[in-house]
Amino acid sequence: MIKVYVPRDSSALGLGAEKVAAAIQAEAGRRGARIELIRNGSRGLYWLEPMVEVATAAGRVAYGPVRPGDVASLFEAGFLEGKTHALALGPTGEIPYLKNQERLTFARVGITDPVSLEDYVAHDGYRGLRRALSLEPSAIVDEVTESGLRGRGGAAFPTGIKWRTVLNTPADQKYIVCNADEGDSGTFSDRMIMEGDPLVLVEGMTIAGLAVGATRGYIYLRCEYPHAHVTLNEAIAAAYAGGYLGDDLLGTGKAFHLEVRLGAGAYVCGEETSLLESLEGKRGLVRFKPPLPAIQGLFGQPTVINNVISLASAPIILDKGGSYYRDFGMGRSRGTLPIQLAGNLKQPGLVEKAFGVTLREILYDYGGGSASGRPIKAVQVGGPLGAYLPESQFDTPLDYEAFAALWAVLGHGGIVAFDDTVDMAKMARYGMEFCAVESCGKCTPCRIGSTRGMEVIDKIRLGEDLERNIALLRDLGETMLAGSLCALGGMTPYPVLSALNHFPEDFGVAASEKAA
Amino acid sequence: MANNQWKLEEISSIVAGLKDKPGALLPILHGIQDHLGYVPPETVPLIARELNLSRAEVHGVISFYHYFRETPPGKETIHICRAESCQAMGSDELEAHAKQRLGIDYHENTADGEFSLEPVYCLGNCACSPSIMVGTEVYGRVTPERFDEIIAETQAKP
Numbered sequence: 001m002i003k004v005y006v007p008r009d010s011s012a013l014g015l016g017a018e019k020v021a022a023a024i025q026a027e028a029g030r031r032g033a034r035i036e037l038i039r040n041g042s043r044g045l046y047w048l049e050p051m052v053e054v055a056t057a058a059g060r061v062a063y064g065p066v067r068p069g070d071v072a073s074l075f076e077a078g079f080l081e082g083k084t085h086a087l088a089l090g091p092t093g094e095i096p097y098l099k100n101q102e103r104l105t106f107a108r109v110g111i112t113d114p115v116s117l118e119d120y121v122a123h124d125g126y127r128g129l130r131r132a133l134s135l136e137p138s139a140i141v142d143e144v145t146e147s148g149l150r151g152r153g154g155a156a157f158p159t160g161i162k163w164r165t166v167l168n169t170p171a172d173q174k175y176i177v178c179n180a181d182e183g184d185s186g187t188f189s190d191r192m193i194m195e196g197d198p199l200v201l202v203e204g205m206t207i208a209g210l211a212v213g214a215t216r217g218y219i220y221l222r223c224e225y226p227h228a229h230v231t232l233n234e235a236i237a238a239a240y241a242g243g244y245l246g247d248d249l250l251g252t253g254k255a256f257h258l259e260v261r262l263g264a265g266a267y268v269c270g271e272e273t274s275l276l277e278s279l280e281g282k283r284g285l286v287r288f289k290p291p292l293p294a295i296q297g298l299f300g301q302p303t304v305i306n307n308v309i310s311l312a313s314a315p316i317i318l319d320k321g322g323s324y325y326r327d328f329g330m331g332r333s334r335g336t337l338p339i340q341l342a343g344n345l346k347q348p349g350l351v352e353k354a355f356g357v358t359l360r361e362i363l364y365d366y367g368g369g370s371a372s373g374r375p376i377k378a379v380q381v382g383g384p385l386g387a388y389l390p391e392s393q394f395d396t397p398l399d400y401e402a403f404a405a406l407w408a409v410l411g412h413g414g415i416v417a418f419d420d421t422v423d424m425a426k427m428a429r430y431g432m433e434f435c436a437v438e439s440c441g442k443c444t445p446c447r448i449g450s451t452r453g454m455e456v457i458d459k460i461r462l463g464e465d466l467e468r469n470i471a472l473l474r475d476l477g478e479t480m481l482a483g484s485l486c487a488l489g490g491m492t493p494y495p496v497l498s499a500l501n502h503f504p505e506d507f508g509v510a511a512s513e514k515a516a
Numbered sequence: 517m518a519n520n521q522w523k524l525e526e527i528s529s530i531v532a533g534l535k536d537k538p539g540a541l542l543p544i545l546h547g548i549q550d551h552l553g554y555v556p557p558e559t560v561p562l563i564a565r566e567l568n569l570s571r572a573e574v575h576g577v578i579s580f581y582h583y584f585r586e587t588p589p590g591k592e593t594i595h596i597c598r599a600e601s602c603q604a605m606g607s608d609e610l611e612a613h614a615k616q617r618l619g620i621d622y623h624e625n626t627a628d629g630e631f632s633l634e635p636v637y638c639l640g641n642c643a644c645s646p647s648i649m650v651g652t653e654v655y656g657r658v659t660p661e662r663f664d665e666i667i668a669e670t671q672a673k674p
Contacts, residue, residue, distance in 0.1 A: 011641050014656035046643035185599030191640040226652035265583030281541030283580040342642035343604035416601045
């Protein structure tokens with residue numbers, strides 16, 4: 001039996017992976033070749049998807065991008081023995097894009113069958129949980145604190161402190177909630193984990209449950225991810241069947257239950273308190289803080305609410321120790337960041353690297369420059385609420401503090417590149433429009449400010465009373481920054497004002513007036 | 517997949533099966549929309565009664581979330597991503613083409629009832645922009661020509 005891998009990742013499916021898989025199965029049948037077709041996650045080299053791999057005596061070799069019409073010639077060329085072909089990429093692990101990464105959280109993604117418990121355990125899965133089961137709750141939290149892990153959803157709050165707060169808050173019922181409402185444009189690392197290695201998230205949430213004394217968890221998944229919904233449910237069922245979830249985890253008498261809940265297309269529900277409202281079955285209105293969710297979260301109970309990547313990093317931290325993870329990174333940004341390359345790039349995909357790599361290395365050494373061949377004019381880092389950065393800032397290292405110093409954010413690690421045909425005033429207007437569409441409506445600066453913002457940018461783009469309207473836009477930005485209840489209204493000025501600051505000419509303002 | 521010939525008993529059984537979950541309203545609304553393609557306003561009193569909520573509260577939740585709809589959709593719903601990554605790869609042009617090809621704007625159904633068109637803000641397919649979703653299938657690197665092919669393939673399905 002020769003193992004052949006065709007991803008079931010939704011981006012690969014969106015490029016025809018299902019038809020490729022069917023063609024391989026059919027061609028193998030025709031030739032009497034004995035193959036085992038495994039549907040893995042994506043390795044994250046998306047310009048090469050659908051990427052097919054074959055397990056040979058010398059390791060896995062890759063071919064891509066494969067179309068259904070290429071399949072017959074692949075068999076003809078002897079791809080089942082790893083032989084060469086026009087689409088041959090060589091040993092998968094030797095592809096520089098992959099080889100030069102530091103894959104900790106993504107260690108298994110693209111390698112294993114995502115819903116096979118056996119495969120997961122054979123690739124070091126559940127070692128973190130086994131260790132956690134032998135530790136006191138406080139010692140589990142200590143490992144996470146030691147690792148320096150900060151919330152990967154964007155806010156970068158130290159995970160250990162959050163867990164400690166929940167551990168120290170007594171209650172009959174506590175919850176672990178996974179924020180899988182990955183709505184930021186340019187981000188897909190959560191999706192890749194949930195489709196490519198969902199058990200690492202299940203394990204991470206179970207560890208969090210043991211750490212703080214929570215017996216129940218929810219994954220709040222955006223409904224735009226139907227494939228992730230399927231893989232998560234399959235993985236959870238496998239974990240229950242294997243004794244890794246339920247009332248008696250691996251015979252220890254400890255309990256943890258897990259369920260997936262679907263969102264319904266509201267971006268603001270990625271904000272933690274809005275998400276909790278939504279899980280409770282209400283409109284996703286942002287709550288005032290305090291009380292923090294760690295004290296009064298889901299159904300009023302102490303709740304750990306973390307992003308997918310934060311929770312999926314817990315297993316390796318528990319397995320290898322907090323100091324192992326902490327030794328990657330720079331400054332106060334410890335460990336690795338799964339960076340998502342998107343937009344106008346030749347080689348978009350997932351790059352997990354230790355903090356400290358520069359934006360330029362990521363955009364050119366990995367991303368390969370723009371897809372259009374034109375100069376990259378701007379990149380937006382950290383989703384729709386992240387600042388636009390011009391070429392002059394591309395040497396900035398990916399580090400939370402270095403970005404904050406530029407009035408920018410790393411956020412969830414998404415990077416969207418634009419070539420020189422982009423109109424930054426149009427992007428600024430879009431920033432306000434997005435905020436208006438997605439505002440929960442609870443606070444005025446966000447609800448009204450976003451609409452007024454669109455109007456004033458429209459006037460600026462028409463050249464009306466430029467000086468006055470630009471002053472008005474800046475003033476509105478200040479109000480939204482300081483007066484909004486959550487990051488939606490409070491950070492919309494980042495893309496809007498960074499576009500104005502770095503690209504004034506697109507707003508009809510001469511570059512010489514830039515300092516004004 | 518719209519189903520206008522629904523019976524109240526079907527809705528009752530969906531509600532009854534889910535109402536004891538903590539925070540049951542969203543799962544119930546998903547259950548109804550999965551079954552009918554939308555959440556008919558006539559079902560609101562039943563949901564409200566079973567969950568001990570006011571009708572206004574149930575309506576408020578339905579109207580808050582972009583995904584829930586109170587009118588029947590076309591046979592297939594097409595979501596076009598409007599977010600930044602797709603814009604960087606030409607989604608404006610794709611959007612204009614789709615509207616012109618289908619002869620409708622966002623939140624409308626084609627006259628033959630085949631398609632609904634909705635905007636979406638990110639499908640997580642940003643490494644393969646521009647993206648659309650038809651039903652639950654995501655498509656990447658969608659040019660206007662590819663869009664027409666996808667429409668034809670979708671219509672050819674039984």
